Amino acid sequence: MTEKPKPIAIALLSGGLDSTLAAKVILEQGIKVIGVNFAGAYCPRPRVGKRNAEKAAEQLGIELVTLPIDADFIAMVKHPRHGRGKNMNPCIDCHTLMIRRAWAFGRTRGADFVATGEVLGQRPMSQNRQSLGVVARDSGVGERLLRPMSAKLLDATAPEREGLVDRERLLDIEGRQRTRQMALAEEYGIKDYPNPAGGCLLTEEVFSKRLAEAFDRGEDSLDVIELLSLGRHFRLPSGSRLVVGRDKEENDELLRRKPSGAVVIDASALPGPVGLALPSSGPDALVDSSDSTLAARICARYSDKRKETRVRVFVAGEAIEVRPATEDESAKLLVG
Ligand code: SF4
Numbered sequence: 001m002t003e004k005p006k007p008i009a010i011a012l013l014s015g016g017l018d019s020t021l022a023a024k025v026i027l028e029q030g031i032k033v034i035g036v037n038f039a040g041a042y043c044p045r046p047r048v049g050k051r052n053a054e055k056a057a058e059q060l061g062i063e064l065v066t067l068p069i070d071a072d073f074i075a076m077v078k079h080p081r082h083g084r085g086k087n088m089n090p091c092i093d094c095h096t097l098m099i100r101r102a103w104a105f106g107r108t109r110g111a112d113f114v115a116t117g118e119v120l121g122q123r124p125m126s127q128n129r130q131s132l133g134v135v136a137r138d139s140g141v142g143e144r145l146l147r148p149m150s151a152k153l154l155d156a157t158a159p160e161r162e163g164l165v166d167r168e169r170l171l172d173i174e175g176r177q178r179t180r181q182m183a184l185a186e187e188y189g190i191k192d193y194p195n196p197a198g199g200c201l202l203t204e205e206v207f208s209k210r211l212a213e214a215f216d217r218g219e220d221s222l223d224v225i226e227l228l229s230l231g232r233h234f235r236l237p238s239g240s241r242l243v244v245g246r247d248k249e250e251n252d253e254l255l256r257r258k259p260s261g262a263v264v265i266d267a268s269a270l271p272g273p274v275g276l277a278l279p280s281s282g283p284d285a286l287v288d289s290s291d292s293t294l295a296a297r298i299c300a301r302y303s304d305k306r307k308e309t310r311v312r313v314f315v316a317g318e319a320i321e322v323r324p325a326t327e328d329e330s331a332k333l334l335v336g
Helices: 017-027 052-060 071-078 091-108 129-138 179-188 205-216 248-257 289-301 327-333
Strands: 008-012 032-039 063-068 113-115 232-235 241-244 263-266 274-278 311-315 318-322
Touching: 008 017, 008 091, 017 032, 017 052, 017 113, 017 179, 032 052, 032 091, 052 063, 063 091, 071 091, 091 113, 091 129, 232 327, 241 289, 248 274, 263 289, 274 289, 289 311, 289 318, 289 327
Parallel strands: 008 032, 008 113, 032 063
Antiparallel strands: 232 241, 241 274, 263 274, 263 311, 311 318
């Protein structure tokens, strides 16, 4: 007699405690769990070490698949249907799109349902009863979306009714208190979990200001958005953007992420920072010479030679002599 195949769940895994526990609760029922996580743009990968989702998947002993935060996510962040949280984070729309993508992937692997770490009442805007319903409906996953942490407080979902999941072994956690989650983590031996909501740049004030300004200027490419968490940002009078590294690590990272059309401003010999000047719009736009000179002056302002009257900075590989910008001059152009 052939053995009945195990049901398959796709678990949205941020690596935080709730999503890790939700996946564990499903795993405990003998269900195969594949973790899905998102990376890129406003969910950056750490420069060193493993991502939280990778650590969580390792602790759980499950496969982890990483899907990209792509241009559709940026378009959603630009025009969310259901508003934003405290900063630029449109959590209802973002969750909806993540769950839709996770389910589309899950169907290629024969998945029966999607499980998330959402907890009823934990976040006033995105995790109330109505929002959970909106996410289920708009993601197109509907009754195949299971919230193991609060399932007993919500209507039974399709996998529960079909007997794939035992509702009795799901949880009834509600609210912002995390005492039950901590106790469960202890019980399951889950250690090393990060703070809730950590890792999303849209919840950070400075990143959000920079992003709002970029959107106002018509900048919404992934290349530019991935630079917003690095360095100091300036808007030059012609509309070009200048990004200036704050330390060697950021200087190197800027050079690694240099978008096409960006001009490298190199004051590292002073010693000082590396900057990238990005044209105001369109891939064929250019950074003009007044932009480059001002960009060189701002980079010089953050060098060890800021008090000198003339210093040498390289613009696109060519040496030019400039007077370092004053504090006022650079402060006026600073974004975020
Ligand atoms: S915190 Fe960030 S990544 Fe998480 S749902 Fe909200 S917007 Fe999306």
